Amino acid sequence: MQRLLDLRLGYSEARGTEALRSTLAATYANTSPDNILITTGAIEANYVIFNSLLDDGDEVVVVDPAYQQLQSVPAAIGCHVSYWKPRTDFGFRYDVADLTPLVTDRTRLIVINTPHNPTGAALSADQLQEVYDLAEQSGALVLSDEAYRWLEVPGGAPAIPPIRNLGERGISVGTVSKPFGVPGLRIGWIAGPVDIVQKCWAMRDFITLSPGGLNDALALIAITHRDQIAARTRHIVEQNLDTAEAWFARNADLVSWTPPQGGLLSLMRFELDVPSYQLANTLAEEYSVMLAPGAAFGYEGYLRIGIGAPPEVFRRGLDETERCLRHLLASGVKKRS
Ligand SMILES: Cc1ncc(COP(=O)(O)O)c(C=O)c1O
Numbered sequence: 150m151q152r153l154l155d156l157r158l159g160y161s162e163a164r165g166t167e168a169l170r171s172t173l174a175a176t177y178a179n180t181s182p183d184n185i186l187i188t189t190g191a192i193e194a195n196y197v198i199f200n201s202l203l204d205d206g207d208e209v210v211v212v213d214p215a216y217q218q219l220q221s222v223p224a225a226i227g228c229h230v231s232y233w234k235p236r237t238d239f240g241f242r243y244d245v246a247d248l249t250p251l252v253t254d255r256t257r258l259i260v261i262n263t264p265h266n267p268t269g270a271a272l273s274a275d276q277l278q279e280v281y282d283l284a285e286q287s288g289a290l291v292l293s294d295e296a297y298r299w300l301e302v303p304g305g306a307p308a309i310p311p312i313r314n315l316g317e318r319g320i321s322v323g324t325v326s327k328p329f330g331v332p333g334l335r336i337g338w339i340a341g342p343v344d345i346v347q348k349c350w351a352m353r354d355f356i357t358l359s360p361g362g363l364n365d366a367l368a369l370i371a372i373t374h375r376d377q378i379a380a381r382t383r384h385i386v387e388q389n390l391d392t393a394e395a396w397f398a399r400n401a402d403l404v405s406w407t408p409p410q411g412g413l414l415s416l417m418r419f420e421l422d423v424p425s426y427q428l429a430n431t432l433a434e435e436y437s438v439m440l441a442p443g444a445a446f447g448y449e450g451y452l453r454i455g456i457g458a459p460p461e462v463f464r465r466g467l468d469e470t471e472r473c474l475r476h477l478l479a480s481g482v483k484k485r486s
Contacts, residue, residue: 153366161362164350165338169369176372177321177340178314186346187360187368188353191296191324191337196222197356198292198320198339199258201348203228207257210248214446216266219294223258233261237448240407241268241416245279252283259284262294263309267446267453268416269409271306281315290345292320296337297412299328299379302456303387306410313340320345327413329371329378330457336360336368386413388460396467403474403484406454413457416443418450421474422483425449431477436469450485 164170165187173187174180188194195218203209205227211220213232224230233248235241243265252259261280263272272280277293284291293312301308312319320341326332339349371378390408397404397417406417417440419428425442429452432438443451458466478484 153363156362156366158362161359161365163354163359165360166362166365166369169336169365169372170338172369172372173323173338173340177311180313180340183343184313184340184346186339186350186353187365188337188339188349189357189360190326190332190335191294191322192218193353193357194322194324194337194339194349195219195292195294197349197352198322198341198345199223199226201352202290202345203257208253208255209258209260210251210256211260212243212262212265214267214448215260215262216294216296219260219262223260228257235268235270242270242410243272243276245276245283248280249283252287252289254287256284256287256289258290258292260292260294261312262296264297264300264306264409264411265414266297266412267414267441269302269305269407269412269414271409271411272309273306274309277309277312278315281312281319284318285316290318290320292322294322296322296324296327297414298323299375300382300412302409302411303383303390305408308411311340317342325368325371327457328375328382330382331367331371334364334368334371336364382457385458385460386456389456389458389463392460392464392467393454393456396471400471400474403478409456413455415454415456416446416448416451417454419452419474420484421477422485423477425452428452428473428477432470432473436473438466438469438473440470 170182170185199222207228209223209228231251311321313321324337409415425444429442441453
């Protein structure tokens, strides 16, 4: 505490403090503090990577659905964007066989996100290696948005290495927002080859210049204590998964899901014949429940659910969702055929 109180709040180190960068570097293979750039969240990390590496006309392959900027920023730069889609008949899981034909010798960047927002899909270590090998064969780079790193789900997929560990074609993006539940700190980072990190640093000079010193110090505390925080999160997620399992079983006539393999999110299917935007608005306005509409990700008939809320909040949210769905059914909304 005293160290925080004594912190001088002048301009801080532009790349992030050496202490934070070296602590993060130690979580990757063959990585020094020079391979790390601290950014204003993963959102700035992704933004500067796209704007440093891509030009009008470049080909980019991006997972779909996706956290919006992963698709819209390359498109705004003028790239030809193609989409790697999941198998919906297979619990929203990705098959590298579907990625292979999308990658050509003109592909500049392959953008993945694992564990995945919004489906909760997670690539295996073998799949990640296959993606990396594809990039190597075609001369592309891989941007792996690892915002949900360190968030293994009980009963889900085992943790896989960050793409940075696979070699110099891999660029990892991380954040404290999801694994440590502190998005208000706005601390993320890039872990990649030195030349790419330097390019991103040069571009970031025109945007936010440097991370906030106090936030950098608080992020260092979170990352240093990540095992304790991960244990706490695991305990919360375990309870929420039990609650969800019972809830989905009780409401099997109206809702279904595949629990996340990793991360905090999944898409749940609902059987009422009502647009997902309308249902999400009703839930938010009349039941104080926040579930993102599947249509926002291209999946009508689904809502995105998060499993990271405090257990009593999560339970209440599901109970209210049940009350809403049962009320709609009783008031004449039909089930989908
Ligand atoms: C896949 C993904 N990437 C990046 C971000 C942005 O994270 P941050 O808060 O670190 O900017 C999010 C936030 O929801 C996300 O889901």
